Amino acid sequence: MTGIVYTGSDGKKYTAGAEISVKNAGEGLYVIAEDSFLAARILPPERRTQERLDRIRIMAKDPRKADLSAQTAWPETILYQNGRPVGYITRNLQRYLGAESILADREHVYPLNSRILMGQNLCTALNRLHRAGHLAGCLTPADIMVDSGTGMVMLSGTDFFQLRDSASGRIYPCKESASGYTAPEILRRLSGTNTVADLPLPVYTQETDLFALGVNLFQLLMGCHPFSCTGKGSGAGARPVHVPLPDENIRAGVSYILEENAAFGRPENVPDYRMLPRKIRQLFYRCFIEGSDRPEVRPGIGEWYDALEEMGGQLAQCRKNPRHIYPAENVSCPWCGTEQRMRAYKTAAAGHSAGGEPQGKKKDTPGGKADPGNTGTEELETMRGKADRTGSDSMDGKKKTGKETGNRKGGKKKSRIWIPLVLLLLLAAGMAAFFILTVPVPDVVGMSYNQALGVIESRGLVMVVGEEEFSDTVPDDTVISQTKAGSRLLRNGEVMVVLSKGPQVLELSDYAGAAEEDAVGWLEGDGFTVSTEYEYSEEIPQGKVLYTDPEAGSIVTPGDTITVYISKGSKYASVPDFTGLTREEAEELAAADELYIVDAGEIYSDQSAGLICAQMTDPGTSLERGASVYCYTSTGIVSSDGNLLSADKTHVTISEGDTAVITLRVSSECNYVSSYGNTNIDTLFGAWYEGEPVKLTISMNGSFEGTRLVQLRAYYGSDDSGDPDEILNLYVTCE
Incomplete structure (x- = not known):
């Protein structure tokens, strides 16, 4: 192609x-x-x-x-x-090396200090992924690519990672898994032939990524898998023992490298785990042992990065093998100890050579027991000792004459002249070494990301994106600023750059249904100016957001004004029962539902004088907010027990031009009945006789809507002078 x-x-x-x-x-x-x-x-x-x-x-x-x-x-x-x-x-990762090759290195071509840097860069790579809302899922050395020159780490196979669509929030799960890198909480859900693709979501989480990160970091630092092990006591006559595979140990939450026992321990080619600094060991224990049942306690990416940074600053170099780099707190080189252990293991496995000394045993040198490996040094020290012991004596043992001694002293004075020259030469050599070992940091401000990366990496430096900032003047994906421009750095040194994200353009979120204070707070926190309007709604509860202007999904910029429309609740209110309240109490209660009280006048009632005794709109009736409710105030208490006057119904509905008939029963003791009510309603009594029903005809003489009250007043006397002896309230609704 x-x-x-x-x-x-x-x-x-x-x-x-x-x-x-x-x-x-x-x-x-x-x-x-x-x-x-x-x-x-x-x-x-x-x-x-x-x-x-x-x-x-x-x-x-x-x-x-x-x-x-x-x-x-x-x-x-x-x-x-x-x-x-x-x-x-x-x-293009062509110049990158697979981490599997790094882990297979047994000659320390990539010593511990290089591996620590690789581990830190692995942390930053995974952090970038998490910061964007994605997960690695199945993270193995095959997915980790390393620039062996700079230690920079790149993750490959990314389109198989677990992805989150930033627009819709949809999750595209990782359907891959790998033996030795799958977290215990996932392994325990697997049974038979099912795979992670068969498990209900969620499967991979940030905690499972942290487990895989821990495994890969352990391999970088120790050169082996943390859940590998070997059986102990496997000599002649020993009973065969099943050595558990890494996945078995992961599922069980045990690591025989971290915690050896009588049956299992670390492989022969693995150094003592205690060579690592205490802080690093504690993090691995949290990741593999405590985190087996409680994934939430696994160390975070930042913890690993900081601990590795501290470890990298406290390293020592082996005198015998300069490639052996190890934590300085170790008394001796653990890598040399591992090599000796391997030689002893191979010797024991191979047995003794025929008729000779066991393999690997040191022999004394003729004339003494000096180590041949140190002979050159000891001879040099011996020669120095001899030279020191000669003092002012001649080589043949005779004392030098005073003249000879004086000449020797004069020679010393002349030799001092060379000291400044030597110092100047050393200074010049140091400056030359500085310029040879360091490279100038290029100025990449204003370059695109790819251009800046190419220029910086061509100098043997590492570019690190520190932050991304919005800018109205610098195009997207362009370097806004950088560190160390114009200075010189050692090769593989880091240059921090800040990238532009271009003008801040946002897609307005949908706040419908959110509480008013929450929506306003979120918008103001994003830098928008917020105004509020209020509308009635039959669906959205009062105090919740109806919609915004501009509408959800619109492209907006911080500083824009967003109008938030808040629900006032239903347009209709249920009429309260005002009877028994004072006018002030009724008005306060009505105001809560945006209703108004209108005085309909004073009538007799069974309520105390001054209290509302009747209302023209029945309690529970649904009225549009802003409507009025007509209420009557009691002039004083009058009986309404029905001894003198009763009716078959107290509520009627009529239309203009129609009439309604109510059947009354009037006691023989009642000598007079009058009516009091709205001027739009006419009442007509027929004659009544003791015990017989009386027809009361009600009609309209005008037009109005709503409910009105007609009060019938019964007297023992022959007229309506004075207060009535009994009352009966009739409610007429006019359509």
Whole structure:
């Protein structure tokens, strides 16, 4: 496919150059002819599934893509051929080495100080992933690529990671797993032939990523898997013992390297775990032992990074083998001790050589027991001792004459003249060494991310993206500022840059249903100016957000004014029962529902004088807020027990021009009945006789709506002079 030109989703053309050999990738990977820092990954047709393409689309539009691309093989641009997606553009990792090769190193080509730096860079790579809302899921050495020159770490295979769509929140789970790197809480959920793809979500979490991080860090520092082990007492006649595999130990929450017992311990080629600093050992114990049942106690990425930083500053170099770097708190070189242990193990396995000394045993040198390995040093010290002991004597043992001695002293004075010259030469050599070992830090402010990365790495330095900031003047993915420009750094030194995210443009979230104070607080916290309006709603409770202007999903910039519309609750209110309240109490109660009290006048009632005794709208009636409720005030207590006057109904409804009839029963003791009510209502009594019903006809002489009260007043006397002896309230609703 070399030479094929693809069209990127960014509108650019990309030409596939030389093919990159990638072990077990199964997919074409080609250097981009226009930019050798980039590579094109072309998927074979059978791998262009909808889910795979969806993953690539999500990654290519991730808002933190620039930060992620710094340490992951993140898809930056989708590639199209004949209008169909066929792959994507990513970083060219051709010069990177797989971490598996680093871990296989037994000659300390990559000594401990280099591995510590690799571990720190692995921490920053995983932190970038978590910061963007994604997870590695299945993180193994095969996914870790290392620049052996700088220690920079890149994560590959990213489109198989667990991804979160920043726009919709949808999770695309990681469906892969690997023996030795799967957290115990996942292994315990697996049974039979089922895989992680069969488990209900969530499967992978930040805590499971922290477990995998711990395993990879342990391998970098110790050169072995933390859950590997070997059986003890496996000599002649010993009973065969099943040595558990790493996954068995992970599931059980035991590490025989961290905690040896009588049956199992560390492999022969592994140094004593106690060579590591105490703080590092505590972190591994939390990660593997305590974290087995409580994943939440596993060390965070920041804890690992800081502990490794501290460890890197307290290292010693072996005198016998300069490649052996180890924590300075060790009395002797643990790597040399491991090599001796391996030699003893091989000797014991091979047995004694025929008729000779056991292999590996040191022999005394002729004339003494000096170690041949130190002979040169001892001879030098012996020679120095002889030279010191000669003093002012001649080589033949005779004393020198005074003249000879004087000449010797004069020679010393002359030799002092050379001391300043030697110092100048040393200073010049030091300056030369400084310029040889260091490189100038280039100024990359104003360059794009890829340009800056190429320039800095070409000098043998490491570029680290410290932060990303919004800028109205600096384009997106461009360096705003940097550290150490113009100075000189040792090779592999770090240059921190700040990248622009361009103008801050946000998609307005949907705040519908949120509490008013929460929505306003969130918006103001994002830098928006907020105004509020209030509307009635039959669906959204009072005090909750109805909608915003601009509407949810609109593209906005901090500083814009966002109007938030808040629900006032239902437009209708249920009428309270005002009877028995004073006018002031009734008005206060009505105001809570935005209703108003209107004085309908004074009538007799069974309430004390001055209290509301009747209302024209029944309690519980639904009224539109802002409506009025007519209420009557009691003039004093009058009986309404029905001894003189009663009716078959006390509520009637009439329309204009219609009449309603109420049947009354009037006691023979009652000599007079009068009516009091609204002027729009006429009442007509028929004659009544003792014990017989009386028809009361009610009609309208005008038009009005609502409910009105008609009060019938009964007297023992022959007229309505004085207070009535009994009352009966009738309610007339006019339509």
